Amino acid sequence: MRRVPRVLPCLALAGVLLCSAARAGEVELVARRAAQPPAIDGRPGEAAWGEAAWSTGFMDLVHGGAPWLATAAALLWDDRALYLAVRCVEPDVNATLANRDDPLYRENDVEFFLAGADAYWEVEANARGAVYDVFWVWTDRLGPGRRYGPPDWDPAGRRVLRLSGIGDHVHPRGERVGFIDADLSGLVAAAAVDGTLNDPGDRDRGWSLELAIPWAGLAPLADGRALPPRPGDAWAANLFRFEFRDAAGRPLPLLRPAAWALSPHGAFDAHMPERFARLRFAK
Numbered sequence: 295m296r297r298v299p300r301v302l303p304c305l306a307l308a309g310v311l312l313c314s315a316a317r318a319g320e321v322e323l324v325a326r327r328a329a330q331p332p333a334i335d336g337r338p339g340e341a342a343w344g345e346a347a348w349s350t351g352f353m354d355l356v357h358g359g360a361p362w363l364a365t366a367a368a369l370l371w372d373d374r375a376l377y378l379a380v381r382c383v384e385p386d387v388n389a390t391l392a393n394r395d396d397p398l399y400r401e402n403d404v405e406f407f408l409a410g411a412d413a414y415w416e417v418e419a420n421a422r423g424a425v426y427d428v429f430w431v432w433t434d435r436l437g438p439g440r441r442y443g444p445p446d447w448d449p450a451g452r453r454v455l456r457l458s459g460i461g462d463h464v465h466p467r468g469e470r471v472g473f474i475d476a477d478l479s480g481l482v483a484a485a486a487v488d489g490t491l492n493d494p495g496d497r498d499r500g501w502s503l504e505l506a507i508p509w510a511g512l513a514p515l516a517d518g519r520a521l522p523p524r525p526g527d528a529w530a531a532n533l534f535r536f537e538f539r540d541a542a543g544r545p546l547p548l549l550r551p552a553a554w555a556l557s558p559h560g561a562f563d564a565h566m567p568e569r570f571a572r573l574r575f576a577k
């Protein structure tokens with residue numbers, strides 16, 4: 295992934311770095327086409343990853359400031375799937391949740407969001423390679439006769455969440471319904487720990503993640519766009535890392551961990567597709 299050189303306007307004031315949040319599409323991520331699909335084993339060491347455009351430009355989700363732990367991410371694609379790799383420097387690798395759709399957002403995790411006009415996928419993963427994936431539909435496009443309706447998207451009898459915002463941020467578009475029991479068809483995830491998992495008595499180097507998301511599972515977001523995409527196509531996407539320890543290793547609140555994003559939102563809320571980066575598919 296590559297950041298466009300247009301830098302966010304930043305202002306150093308009283309030792310605090312203040313940045314205005316990115317406007318939609320201001321941050322560009324580039325997914326290059328993979329000649330060979332990577333093996334999804336949590337270790338992004340394949341030649342394809344070596345040729346990917348890695349991004350290290352994570353910023354505080356709210357104010358754009360610099361994280362205290364390094365994160366690098368890259369995207370690849372081929373005719374079958376979209377691939378994501380993330381490397382996290384982490385002195386104390388933690389992950390206890392292990393089952394599909396466990397609430398991974400309560401622990402250190404990486405989150406990938408990919409949006410269409412009226413819905414988006416949220417995919418979270420942790421250092422055990424567990425996945426939480428939710429398909430979110432804006433309520434103004436949900437229901438009989440609308441873009442997303444029964445039988446595929448009927449909240450009745452489904453495991454759903456309803457969300458109007460996170461924390462003190464209320465989204466102007468209003469409510470979304472999140473289908474937790476929707477699973478991205480064919481998604482494969484794996485993580486690898488460089489150190490010891492859930493053992494704070496040592497100092498770890500970090501963990502890494504690989505995901506493969508087959509295009510078929512993204513059809514509900516395509517809105518007429520080609521799947522697989524054509525070179526030059528662009529989608530709205532963002533990547534986040536949530537960290538529940540501060541720079542000194544002290545616990546951070548469950549509702550306010552550190553949050554780092556490739557495209558900052560100006561609010562403590564990852565669910566703002568209008569602030570996502572522009573994910574461009576390259577040859």
Ligand SMILES: [Ca+2]
Nearest residue numbers: 333335337338
């Ligand atoms: Ca691999």
Ligand SMILES: [Ca+2]
Nearest residue numbers: 427474476477
């Ligand atoms: Ca799910």
Ligand SMILES: [Ca+2]
Nearest residue numbers: 387490493498
């Ligand atoms: Ca450890």
